[in-house]
Amino acid sequence: GEDVEQSLFLSVREGDSSVINCTYTDSSSTYLYWYKQEPGAGLQLLTYIFSNMDMKQDQRLTVLLNKKDKHLSLRIADTQTGDSAIYFCAEMGGGATNKLIFGTGTLLAVQP
Amino acid sequence: DTGVSQDPRHKITKRGQNVTFRCDPISEHNRLYWYRQTLGQGPEFLTYFQNEAQLEKSRLLSDRFSAERPKGSFSTLEIQRTEQGDSAMYLCASSRGQENSPLHFGNGTRLTVT
Numbered sequence: 001g002e003d004v005e006q007s008l009f010l011s012v013r014e015g016d017s018s019v020i021n022c023t024y025t026d027s028s029s030t031y032l033y034w035y036k037q038e039p040g041a042g043l044q045l046l047t048y049i050f051s052n053m054d055m056k057q058d059q060r061l062t063v064l065l066n067k068k069d070k071h072l073s074l075r076i077a078d079t080q081t082g083d084s085a086i087y088f089c090a091e092m093g094g095g096a097t098n099k100l101i102f103g104t105g106t107l108l109a110v111q112p
Numbered sequence: 113d114t115g116v117s118q119d120p121r122h123k124i125t126k127r128g129q130n131v132t133f134r135c136d137p138i139s140e141h142n143r144l145y146w147y148r149q150t151l152g153q154g155p156e157f158l159t160y161f162q163n164e165a166q167l168e169k170s171r172l173l174s175d176r177f178s179a180e181r182p183k184g185s186f187s188t189l190e191i192q193r194t195e196q197g198d199s200a201m202y203l204c205a206s207s208r209g210q211e212n213s214p215l216h217f218g219n220g221t222r223l224t225v226t
Contacts, residue, residue, distance in 0.1 A: 031212050033214065041219055041220075042116075042218050042219040042220050044217075045214050045215070045216065048214060050212070097167065098209070098211075098213065099145060099157045099168070100215055101157070102154030102155050104152070104154050105153075
């Protein structure tokens with residue numbers, strides 16, 4: 001079955017790097033996504049990675065994928081207080097639906 | 113690109129009442145998804161449309177829930193005889209429908225059943 005797991009909470013100081021981890025179970029997942037959710041808001045797409053890639057960098061964001069271990073991480077460089085939010089990883093399985101299966105989310109708290 | 117729009121933002125209703133939510137997807141997107149999110153959890157898939165056809169429904173979608181997308185544009189989600197367990201954020205998303213088209217989410221409708 002499909003299952004995505006994340007640690008619940010991460011606290012960092014402003015200016016440090018944050019690393020949010022995620023594990024998934026569906027080996028047929030073609031794309032993996034990171035979304036950000038601020039209080040009371042919907043989900044904002046941050047970045048995604050195709051399953052045949054190991055790494056993707058987009059400005060302050062670096063995504064690492066270890067397909068063998070089904071482990072995905074999101075690194076945020078120079079973390080700012082505005083990065084405080086809940087971060088969800090999601091897998092998109094194979095098939096026609098293209099629906100996303102989400103993890104439970106990691107609350108990132110950035111201390112000034 | 114005006115984004116995915118959902119209405120209302122908040123809905124408070126009494127147990128047993130019917131409620132209806134609306135979602136307007138991004139205009140050129142032919143796929144539309146409904147998700148439900150409860151406190152402290154990630155979004156859970158409810159149902160999916162390609163144009164006007166409802167192609168998949170989750171087991172979470174009980175008989176009290178019905179979704180429509182009559183003209184392949186906006187969609188409605190109706191919950192009949194609401195229960196307190198229906199209290200959640202209902203999120204709508206849309207995508208182009210090509211491989212790896214990412215899902216773009218609206219800001220959701222927060223339902224509180226008293």
